[in-house]
Amino acid sequence: MSQPAPRVPRTPKEGWLIHGRQVLRFRPTIWERTNQRLEITTGEMLPDQEIPLLKSRQELTRTEALKLWGETRKAGWTPCRPKW
Structure with missing residues (x-):
C-alpha cells in the first residue's frame, strides 16, 4: 500500500533540493492570504568551497513554485538540509 502524498504547507516554509552539484532553495518572500x-x-556546490556559487534568483507565485518543485522531484532532485 502506498503512502499518501505529504500535504503542501499552508504556512511559509523554506525548502531545499539537490541534484549532483546543483542546489535549489525555495524561500517564501510574501505570504498573504491572496498573494503568496x-x-x-x-x-x-564547488569541490573546494563550503558555500555554493549562487547562480540565479527569481521570484515565483506559490503555484509556479509548487509546479517547479514537483517537476524537479520527478527529475531526480532530492530534499536536502540548507546549504547556505
Missing part, C-alpha cells in the same frame, strides 16, 4: 510568492535561488 517564493524566491527560488539556484546554486552550484
